[in-house]
Amino acid sequence: MTTGKRLASVLIVLLALIGTKTVFAAGVEIPPVNNLNELGRISQQQGIPVVVFVSRDACPYCRTLRDTILVPMLTAGKFEHRAIIVEASLDQVNPFTGFENRQITAMDFGQFYRAEITPTLLFLDSEGREIGKRITGISNLEFYGHYLQMSINEALLAVRSEIQQN
Numbered sequence: 001m002t003t004g005k006r007l008a009s010v011l012i013v014l015l016a017l018i019g020t021k022t023v024f025a026a027g028v029e030i031p032p033v034n035n036l037n038e039l040g041r042i043s044q045q046q047g048i049p050v051v052v053f054v055s056r057d058a059c060p061y062c063r064t065l066r067d068t069i070l071v072p073m074l075t076a077g078k079f080e081h082r083a084i085i086v087e088a089s090l091d092q093v094n095p096f097t098g099f100e101n102r103q104i105t106a107m108d109f110g111q112f113y114r115a116e117i118t119p120t121l122l123f124l125d126s127e128g129r130e131i132g133k134r135i136t137g138i139s140n141l142e143f144y145g146h147y148l149q150m151s152i153n154e155a156l157l158a159v160r161s162e163i164q165q166n
Helices: 003-026 034-048 060-075 105-113 141-165
Strands: 050-055 085-088 120-123
Touching: 034 050, 034 085, 050 060, 050 141, 060 141, 085 105, 120 141
Parallel strands: 050 085
Antiparallel strands: 050 120
16 A cells, blocks of 8 residues: 555544544533423532523524533533533523422523623522622633633532531
């Protein structure tokens, strides 16, 4: 086999691997908020915070955050055993179950948490109390992952502190 054919074969294999990874990553989505009461129970059992990504469908910054930071981190397992992440689109019309086990609209949820500016990440405990510094907007995409990890660490400490006090 000539050097050119070997190089072409290696290139084809690499492209196939890259394509597989891209397809795999493209299949990962942030779950939409459905039942925060149930997530609160899971949060308490596992000792991890609930991270709510407050977004809007037409928000370009939300798409950027989702596609370049959140989905890749979710795909890489960065939230595993550290946080539960869900997305609450303020444009969602169907109500969902809130932490108090009552139906709430996404707009009411956003107003309750004063999270009408999107994107916003809320760090909540099992009862829906804010336990970490929220991240609103995107001030620096390069450092966003770092800020997110710091906020998750802060929320993890708060959740574990609550568990020890009880």
